[in-house]
Amino acid sequence: MKKQDYFKENKIGYIDYKDVETLRKFLTPHARIQAGKRSGTDAKNQRMLSQAVKRARFMGLLPYVSR
Numbered sequence: 001m002k003k004q005d006y007f008k009e010n011k012i013g014y015i016d017y018k019d020v021e022t023l024r025k026f027l028t029p030h031a032r033i034q035a036g037k038r039s040g041t042d043a044k045n046q047r048m049l050s051q052a053v054k055r056a057r058f059m060g061l062l063p064y065v066s067r
Contacts, residue, residue: 003040007048008045015051020062023052026053027053
């Protein structure tokens with residue numbers, strides 16, 4: 001059974017970098033981006049997710065690393 005894509009399930013067309021609470025769901029405890037296979041997102045949404053996380057990190061909304 002395949003995991004459902006969170007963004008398709010909730011009808012989210014654009015992944016916003018300012019929505020930090022949603023982005024944190026897709027980070028590991030060490031603040032790494034989860035793989036698409038593990039998170040269940042398809043390739044298009046995984047690319048948008050990684051871009052949003054990288055933008056949020058650059059703006060200081062998310063950490064680059066966490067211990």
